[in-house]
Amino acid sequence: MIRAVKGTRDLLPPSTSVWNHVEAVARQVFSSYCYQEIRTPIFEETQLFARGVGEETDIVTKEMYTFEDRDGSSLTLRPENTASVIRAFIEHRLDQRPGVQKLYYMGPMFRRERPQKGRYRQFFQIGAEAIGSESPAIDAEVIEMVLEILGRAGLSGYQALINSVGCADCRPLFIARLREELKDKAHALCGDCQRRAASNPLRVLDCKVEADQPIIETLPSILDYLCERCRPHFAAVRQYLDDRSIPYEVKPRLVRGLDYYMRTTFEVVHGSLGAQNSVLGGGRYDGLAESLGSKIPSPGIGFSIGEDRLVMAVEEGFPARGPDLYVAPLGEPALRHAAVLARDLRRQGFSVEMAVEGKLKRSLELANKLGARFALIVGDNEMESGVYALKDMASGDQSNVNRAGITERIGN
Ligand SMILES: [Zn+2]
Ligand SMILES: [Zn+2]
Known part of the structure; x- marks a missing residue:
């Protein structure tokens, strides 16, 4: 691999x-x-x-x-x-x-x-x-x-x-002073600091090694220079x-x-x-x-x-965000109807996922796993009547809404 x-x-x-x-x-x-x-x-x-x-x-x-x-x-x-x-x-x-x-x-x-x-x-x-x-x-x-x-x-x-x-x-005056001070002190510092004391003494101030800190504290401050x-x-x-x-x-x-x-x-x-x-x-x-x-x-x-x-x-504090709506169509005609519905809702700015295969129960399980806020069931009856079953995934409440009602509910 x-x-x-x-x-x-x-x-x-x-x-x-x-x-x-x-x-x-x-x-x-x-x-x-x-x-x-x-x-x-x-x-x-x-x-x-x-x-x-x-x-x-x-x-x-x-x-x-x-x-x-x-x-x-x-x-x-x-x-x-x-x-x-x-x-x-x-x-x-x-x-x-x-x-x-x-x-x-x-x-x-x-x-x-x-x-x-x-x-x-x-x-x-x-x-x-x-x-x-x-x-x-x-x-x-x-x-x-x-x-x-x-x-x-x-x-x-x-x-x-x-x-x-x-x-x-x-800065050169400060570096010269630092170099001077480090002559006596560098031997007690870490290996990197000993090297830097000669090549780039400023970097000694940057050292993160715990044991070096008490010595570094005694070095002069650039603000005085x-x-x-x-x-x-x-x-x-x-x-x-x-x-x-x-x-x-x-x-x-x-x-x-x-x-x-x-x-x-x-x-x-x-x-x-x-x-x-x-x-x-x-x-x-x-x-x-x-x-x-x-x-x-x-x-x-x-x-x-x-x-x-x-x-x-x-x-850590960032909220995980699933789709606004999960659309679950029942059968081929419903799928074609639901696809158009999904596209229109996406155009309105909602994030919409749609089941393209599988049974209703599996679809609703998936909607839950994806963290969808709502699920919408589209079957033959819904297509005919224009009234859909909209399920609030957090509360489990199900309500019947028309097309405008979907936008209104998931828009809140
Ligand atoms: Zn200056
Ligand atoms: Zn060091």
Whole structure:
């Protein structure tokens, strides 16, 4: 038997209805904030991600699906979508369009991570990018928008974390200080941290290993190192969030895994997801467009929601929904009559399932298993009189209704 590849999975009904719900909610919210969809290819030239995500990141060094194409060029399945969106932004000169470019995307990403709960090698992200302004007002609006998506999707009990990771002027000073501190402390940390202490000390702050936490707590805070441009920027982001009564926690250790972030970074965590409790992450990436070849400074900010995890978190409270109506015809003439009736009700917007074979008893059992709200029996008498037996599946009550009565009853 051929099975799905390790780390991938099939999304099946009824779970897919939760996916559809989350995506529909996201599209609604994006539209109300004037974001429009962008769809970029699933694979790109490898160097886009090497440059855009960062040569030193775990994603690029360990997790990418890279392959040689038949002409010898190196291609990679996208491990995230921001680099692709920025590439498209530059390639199609979207900077020439009026206003801040507000783009959203949803789709599969690919990383060869160790499979664990809520982590897949093909996983789905819903994300957005606002490109063309460095104003902290955009940062606050983006954070507000993403929380709006989570709330409307049905997530509650989440917590928003924010931080500033400084800029090219102030961050190096902090990193130098961190490196200094880690000289004495790194030996007591986990293997990854010991490696990062030399290569990418910021990432030490990100370590999730329990035993490392007491030591990491003693490391300096980047917020004490922000320059005179970054400090007011972060203060303004916080002010704008306060104006909206959006609760958040400032978390100086929130540095995020990708090299391109600067200034505002944010994350949303949710208790039900365990150690991998992050539902989404995002941040500002002024300078990314220039590093990918843009001649015009194009500061931006974005986020991506881990859709797999969001679905997992909201799925439990999600009501299973069967058909509005199950039509059970008795015999061939009734089937032909019922088919027309079913089509008309479907056109009215109802979900209607119809038995195409089998006895009435079996049909009603099936209607029950499918979770239909109502069942309608159509036989010779019903066709002749135009009065049908409509059964409320929850209560078991049966009533006689005419054609208009069907719409009225199931429409409530
Ligand atoms: Zn700065
Ligand atoms: Zn560690």
